[in-house]
Amino acid sequence: MPGRRLNPSKASILVVDDNPQAMEIMSQILLGLGVSRTTKCAGAEEARRALVNATFNLAIIDGEMPDQDGFALTSWLRLDPMGRNYTLPVVLATANPSSASVCAARDCGANYVVAKPIIPGVLLDRMEWIARTTRQFVTSDTYRGPDRRFQNLPLLPGMEERREENLRLVSEPERALSQDEVNSLFA
């Protein structure tokens, strides 16, 4: 649906990435999208401090970082239901989007996975999707994150029905997935 209008200028976005060039790429993408409030962290420890001290509208977290990876950081974020960013939407960016890592991302409470380097249109689509969707949040002993029963909701306009194909995708846990395949496991 072309011509949709968006204004991400007021969104406060946390970006966590240990790769300085990947961080530069992400910063330029967000600048181009009109985001003026970006907090950049080069690692999980710095990100944890930022998440304790400020409230964000979105976090874009690198999946592969040396000390604590993005999956563990997302799990940490979902630990404290009283935390100011407990329900913060998280987009995990990974250079290795296998179905195993996509499933790990879902299990740690991420909202979406995108393949690195991120394509601006893909990131904007994810942001718009989150903005337009009322998604419940689950707190249980075994899972804390966006309601994964989301798949029982009607598909949004423009989305293809791919549930049968998803079964095939998760049967090949190591294969690198295309961004479309990654999306289908989250939709």
Added chain:
Amino acid sequence: MPAARVFTPKNRLAGILGDASDPTREALAARAERNLEAIKPRTQTYLRGRLKQIEALAALEEDALAVRREVMAALALEVCETGAAADMVMVGEAARALYILLTASAPWHGEAVRLHCRTLALLASTDLPGAEIESLLGRLRTVRRHVGVAD
């Protein structure tokens, strides 16, 4: 059994939905693409630096290379994460293949690592036809499978 709590949190991104006075998503994405284009030379320089480091590691003796497995994996990951933004998509793919090989819980195979490094260097320095690149990457996949690394 404790019950799960299900609730609807405030939509933190609802504020980005615009009105007629705001730019279209296409205009925003195009502006971001232009920004990426502007930093492409920097990204390419960064990538070439990382590729040189990988090449230097690949030239080491077997034992020295094996000890630096994690260093090489980190470099391969950096190339993989930024390749496409430097118009070096297939270099990024070859780097991803090297990263998978180096981080898999499989026995060390120095020759397989060197073969991946040579392919990476070849793709970075030569403009090969798409079919040939696919064939090279396919052969690397076969090599990985033979040394017990699933893709």
